[in-house]
Amino acid sequence: MPKKVGATKKISTQIVPVVGMTKSVELELLKVMKKLGVVRAESYNKLGSINHWGMDWKKAIPEVKSFRTPDTLGLPAKLMDWTINDVAKAITAQQAACTDAVIKKIYKRFPGKENQKTRKELCQQLKTLALLDNPLLHRLIRKEFQRGHSWVKNQIVYQQVGYTCRQLSRNTYQLELAGLKRGKRNKIIVRSNRKIKGQIRLIYDNLSQKFEIHFLVDHGTVEIPSYRRSVGVDKGYTEAFYDSEGRAHGKRLGKAATNKSDRICAKNRNRGKLWAFHRKLEKLDPAKSARILKNNLSRKTENKRYRQNQSELRAIIGAASKSLFNGEPLKVFAEDLTQPIKGKRQSKAMSRKLNSWMKGEMRNSLQKWANWTGSVITEVQPSYTSQIDSVTGTLLGQRSGDSFTRFDGVVLQADHNAAKNILARGTDKEITRYMSKTEVQAVLLRRTARFLKGMGLSLLDAVELGWLDCKHSKTRAFKQLLVEIPGTSRKMGGRLNSNCR
Numbered sequence: 358m359p360k361k362v363g364a365t366k367k368i369s370t371q372i373v374p375v376v377g378m379t380k381s382v383e384l385e386l387l388k389v390m391k392k393l394g395v396v397r398a399e400s401y402n403k404l405g406s407i408n409h410w411g412m413d414w415k416k417a418i419p420e421v422k423s424f425r426t427p428d429t430l431g432l433p434a435k436l437m438d439w440t441i442n443d444v445a446k447a448i449t450a451q452q453a454a455c456t457d458a459v460i461k462k463i464y465k466r467f468p469g470k471e472n473q474k475t476r477k478e479l480c481q482q483l484k485t486l487a488l489l490d491n492p493l494l495h496r497l498i499r500k501e502f503q504r505g506h507s508w509v510k511n512q513i514v515y516q517q518v519g520y521t522c523r524q525l526s527r528n529t530y531q532l533e534l535a536g537l538k539r540g541k542r543n544k545i546i547v548r549s550n551r552k553i554k555g556q557i558r559l560i561y562d563n564l565s566q567k568f569e570i571h572f573l574v575d576h577g578t579v580e581i582p583s584y585r586r587s588v589g590v591d592k593g594y595t596e597a598f599y600d601s602e603g604r605a606h607g608k609r610l611g612k613a614a615t616n617k618s619d620r621i622c623a624k625n626r627n628r629g630k631l632w633a634f635h636r637k638l639e640k641l642d643p644a645k646s647a648r649i650l651k652n653n654l655s656r657k658t659e660n661k662r663y664r665q666n667q668s669e670l671r672a673i674i675g676a677a678s679k680s681l682f683n684g685e686p687l688k689v690f691a692e693d694l695t696q697p698i699k700g701k702r703q704s705k706a707m708s709r710k711l712n713s714w715m716k717g718e719m720r721n722s723l724q725k726w727a728n729w730t731g732s733v734i735t736e737v738q739p740s741y742t743s744q745i746d747s748v749t750g751t752l753l754g755q756r757s758g759d760s761f762t763r764f765d766g767v768v769l770q771a772d773h774n775a776a777k778n779i780l781a782r783g784t785d786k787e788i789t790r791y792m793s794k795t796e797v798q799a800v801l802l803r804r805t806a807r808f809l810k811g812m813g814l815s816l817l818d819a820v821e822l823g824w825l826d827c828k829h830s831k832t833r834a835f836k837q838l839l840v841e842i843p844g845t846s847r848k849m850g851g852r853l854n855s856n857c858r
Contacts, residue, residue, distance in 0.1 A: 367576035367729045373553070375568035376529075377546035385536055385543060386513065386568070390561060392430045393440045394510030399425055400444040405505025407498060410452060410486055414445035433535060439514040448505055455502040456483050461696075462497055464791030511561040522553045532570070534559070564660055581731040585688040589780025590681065591742070591772050592692055592719050594711070595759070597677035599772035601780040607677025610670065617666040618710045628654065670715055671722075678722040686731040690783030691723060692739035693790060737782045738790050740797040744826070747777035751805040753824045764824035799834035806838050815839070 378386075400421050404412065409420075418441050427437045460480055467475050479494060488494040519535040521542075530549055533542040547553070547570055558571040589601035594614065597607025631653055638646035681689075694716045727734045746754040746763050753764040761771040782788055787800050805825065806816050816838055819825035829835050 363581045364578045365581060365728055365731055366578050369574055369576065369725070370571060371549075371551075371574045373547050373549040373570050373572075375545050375559075375570065376548050378544070378568070382543045382545060383568075386534075386559065387561065389432070389436065389513055389537060391510050392432050393436065393513060394508075395430060396421070396425065396432070396437050396440045397444055397507045397509055397512075400441050401448070401505040401507040404445055404448050407489070407502060407504075408486075409448070410488070410498075411484060412445065412449070414442060414449055417441050417445035431537065433537065433539070435516075435519060436513065436535065439516055439519070443514045444507070451505060452502070455498065458501045459483060459494070459497045461791045462501075464789070465793050468792065468796060511563060513559045515557050515559065517555060520557065524552065576729075579686075579729060579731045582686050585686045585732060587688045587690065587780060587783065588681075589776040589778070589783065590689055590691045590723070591776040591779055592694060592716065593772055594714050596772065597674050597719060598681050598723075599776050600681060601773070601776040603770070603773050604681075605772070606680045607673050610673045610677070613666075613669055613673060614714065615710055617670070618712075620666075621663075622709060624659065671718055674715060674718050674722045678719075678726040681723075682726045682730045682732060684730060687727075687733075689723065689727065689732060689734050690737055690779050691720075691734060692742065692779060693736035694720070694739060735783055736790060737779055737785075738788055738792050738797055739779075740792075740794040741801055742778045742782065743771065743775045745774075745778045745801065747774045747781070749808055750778075750781065751808045752801050752826070752829060753805060753808070753819060755823075755826065764819075764822075795832070795834075798829065798832060802829060802832070802834050802838060 400417070403409075403421055403424070404417055418438050421441050422437075427434045430437075460483070463476055463479050467479075479491070482488050482491055482494055483498075488498060513534075515534060521533045523531045523533075525531055525546070528548055528550055530547050530553060532545050532547060532553065534545065536543045545568070549570075551574065553570065553572055555573055559568060560571060561568050591599045593599060593611075595608075595611035596605040597610045599605050631649060635646050635649045635654065638649070681687075723734055726732070741752070743756055743761075744752060744754075746752075746761070747769070748763065755762050756771050756774075759771050761769045761774045763769065788797055802816070805819070809815060809819055816825060816830075816835060820827050820830055
């Protein structure tokens with residue numbers, strides 16, 4: 358039996374619909390939501406500035422109540438306090454995301470081991486308001502951290518003391534929610550397969566014009582072992598994940614995403630023609646123009662279909678993540694795809710399909726199932742992971758579609774090859790997560806040059822043989838390595854130009 362080092366909770370968010378309430382209760386809940394929208398907006402304006410950087414969300418209530426009291430809005434104090442705490446937690450999460458982005462920029466600005474002490478000092482200053490005295494950090498924070506604003510007027514947050522839950526039948530519960538008047542509670546009926554407890558969030562969906570309850574469900578705990586098996590994961594479009602052991606997960610993702618993208622494209626083309634026809638008839642036949650606008654150009658059906666498509670994609674990604682872990686605690690190395698892809702000119706059709714690629718949902722799904730299985734996710738620098746030969750660890754080879762052809766002619770499955778490279782990069786001491794693409798390319802070119810030297814060849818020979826993509830020959834690192842090799846620098850120019858046309 359492996360040794361256990363701790364335990365983690367298996368938590369997920371459940372959404373249940375509200376299936377019954379009186380008209381008076383509905384009007385009062387909407388009124389409360391509107392009043393709490395004012396609290397939410399003013400809390401964001403007060404706490405969302407950089408002067409409240411690193412604040413403790415538990416101390417947010419006095420800050421807001423110094424200028425806005427519950428009496429001025431006719432709200433119970435508890436409802437206002439719970440909303441302020443919810444806003445403070447959201448701002449804290451926003452600050453954490455900004456810190457992560459700034460750390461990446463610090464690593465890019467101060468690379469290498471010689472700047473390790475500088476990076477550590479700057480990262481420590483990020484945790485406190487000491488960053489205001491550092492011009493560099495202050496500028497980076499100002500650029501990344503957007504002052505919070507809120508226009509949300511459709512939510513109410515309740516803690517456990519703010520409501521009671523009573524079971525009516527097998528899958529039906531009655532909630533009594535705190536209202537505007539003391540001692541009077543609003544009764545609603547929800548359909549749920551479990552009793553509701555803990556903090557809940559009542560949300561009014563403006564699209565479907567229905568109420569729903571969001572709450573956390575605790576599915577128990579899972580023990581964390583001291584040893585976890587390491588797996589590299591390549592995130593893709595055709596398949597959601599491809600692991601370093603050669604297994605594909607979520608094979609239907611690419612087909613479903615393409616069908617969704619093509620359907621929306623065809624639909625919008627037809628809608629464009631209808632819009633032109635509608636504008637043309639506005640003066641000639643106003644009645645017909647109004648009928649077209651009402652019956653053919655609304656978004657109700659399309660919004661419903663879009664939500665169904667998104668749910669289908671999320672279900673595929675969730676099933677893929679579950680299949681990847683299979684209930685086993687793993688140490689997963691995955692690509693850090695949080696940065697937008699720049700410098701690649703794609704066709705309109707390809708760009709449209711990539712826009713439906715749910716990278717964020719993949720990341721969240723992996724993290725959820727990692728928490729549920731006691732696993733850990735480590736993100737690595739993604740540059741060139743699909744262009745490296747996993748056998749030699751060099752840039753010798755070429756990827757074409759789902760195939761990667763090595764320099765010796767052996768063909769590998771491209772996604773499996775990339776997953777192996779990601780696994781190797783997880784323990785790579787030279788290539789860190791926040792390195793720039795140019796630095797990664799320089800490291801890989803040095804490794805390729807050393808491998809070729811053992812074969813009695815140079816980088817220039819590899820370009821001529823078609824083993825190495827000629828795009829690498831235009832970089833400073835490539836030319837510097839050629840100069841270091843005796844006898845090749847004089848004839849470098851003409852030979853490179855002939856191979857890279």
